[in-house]
Amino acid sequence: MNAFDLIVAGSGAAGMMAAIVAARQGKQVLLLEKLSKPGAKLKATGGGRCNLTNTLDNASFMGRFGRDGRFMTPALEAFDHKALIAFFGEIGVETHAPDGYRVFPVTHSAETILSALEKELHRLGVEVRCNQKVVSVEHNGEHVTGVKTETDTFNAPHVVLATGGLGYPQLGAEGDGYALSQQAGHTVTELYPAMMPLKTKETWVEHCRADxxxxxxxxxxxxxxxxxxxxxxxxxxxxxIRGPAVLDFARDVTPLLERYGEVPLLINMTKGMSEDELLKHFKAYQNDHPDAVTIDLVMTLLPEALSLQLCALAHADPQAKFNKLDGKVRDALLKRLAWTPLTVTGHDGFKMAMITRGGVSLKEIRPETMESKLLAGLYFCGELMNLDGPCGGYNLQWSFASGHLAGHLGHLPVPR
Incomplete structure (x- = not known):
């Protein structure tokens, strides 16, 4: 009763994909989830809209993951964004890319994705058991033999760990997979919260929240x-600060914050304009609008609240004409507009992090199959590994692609 061909721990995007792929090959699959329902984090992805992937070519896609991005080559060759879109089409989910880049279900609802995946699991006869937390991976020193949960033991020659990272603990993230991986002899790198808002030393930011x-x-x-x-x-x-630019940057900032205590940033909010370009822009506007004062000039580029704060930081009278300001004040304002300084001093930790930076060492995983180099029959996929990308469908595509590869259980899929 408790013997299977494959046991998958974790019912997120990666885990469900691994289970589906294996079941499509005729394997008896058990999918274990410690929460009362599958796919809790998937349901919350992208604010519930579920940005599945994006339309970048594979080389550009991998480049956004940094120097380790090439690890994804076999997984993406077998299951890139086009294959993912086709897969969801097969199971009844229509997708589109309204901006030509980010791909969503046409419903813009993660519930659509989760429902379709659950239906496919049911159609294939995958046994899904919830309220089952895996506490150990069983093995004989050379090969996986199954897993133990808090209440049961299940046997299988193949185990996929798809337990995710530490982000969003309110959705069940506890880092279980890291401990399980270490029990199996694997190295886990330092773990940092990523893709989240950042706190700043400067308090003027609170006056600029409207835009x-x-x-x-x-x-x-x-x-x-x-x-x-x-x-x-x-x-x-x-x-x-928050927003897409900040969420992407947080993955680089959090390790620096731990090392230095605070991280100084410079932010250009004037669409890349330099001090000289800003000066030319202001002079041209002043020529066309001779009655314009300094705040009028700045507001041609930025919202009023932010414009007032930047004037205050430069000690520039917003109601004075720009050419009447003291030279040092004008220079200070132009400098602040070209590169506004902010100092990151903290964050809310993993409770606000969408993903985790760090994870199981890629050096110990075969990129061609996602199988452990240390323990035969053990596979990894998704966020559990030391590989994370920016906003825009990157991490979800990687979860699906790595789950797809792991689900083949060492039998290499035919590249698309």
């Missing part, structure tokens, strides 16, 4: 991290 600032560029103002930068939309909060 989203588009197309900003953020960079770290540290000699050893000069190359780190991100672009995208920015939103000010009561205690700091």
């Amino acid at each position: 989203t600032i588009p197309k900003v560029t953020i960079k770290v103002d540290l000699k050893k991290a000069k190359k780190l930068r991100a672009t995208g939309d920015l939103i000010f909060t009561k205690t700091g």
Whole structure:
């Protein structure tokens, strides 16, 4: 009764995909979930809209994951964004890319994705057991033999760990998979919260919460991290900053924050304009609008609340004409507009993190199959591994692709 061909621990995107792929090959599959229902984190993905993937080619896609991105090559060759879209089409989910880049179900509801995956699991006869937390991977020193949960023992020659990371603990994330991986002899790198809002030392940000600032560029103002930068939309909060650009950048900032205590940032919110370009823009506007004062000029680029704060930071009278300001004040304002300084001092930890940076060492996993190099029959997929990407469907595509590869149980799929 408790013997299977494959046991999958974790019912997120990666785990459900692994179970489906194995079951389609005629395997007897058991999917274990410690919560009362499958797919809790998947249901919350993208604010519930479920940004499944994006339309980038594989090379560009992997490049957004950094130097370890090439690890994904076999998984993406077998199951790229086109294959994922086709898969969901097969199980009744229509998708689209309204901006030509990010791919969503046409319903813009993660519930649509979860429901379709559950129906496919049921159709294939995958046994899904909830309220079953895996506490150990059983093996004979060379090969997997099954798993133990808090209440049962299940036998199988193949086990897929798809337990996710530490992000969103309210949705069940406890890092179980890291402990299970270490029990099996694997190395787990340092773990950091990623893809989350950041807190700043500067308090003026709380006065600028009404507007989203588009197309900003953020960079770290540290000699050893000069190359780190991100672009995208920015939103000010009561205690700091958030928005797509910040969520992407948080994965680089959190390790620096632990090392240095605080991280100075420079942010361009004027669509890349330099001090000289800003000066030319202001002079041209002043020529066309001779009665315009400083705040009028700044507001051609930024919302009023933010414009007032930046004037205050430069000690510039917003109601004075720009050419009447003291030269040092004008220079200070232009400098603040070209690169606004902010200092990151903290974050809310894993409780606000969408993903985890770090995980099971990629050096100990075969990229061609997702199988452990240390213990035969043990496979990894999804966020559990030391590989994370930015916002925009990257992490979900990787979860599905790695789950698809792991579900083949060492039998290499035919690349699409």
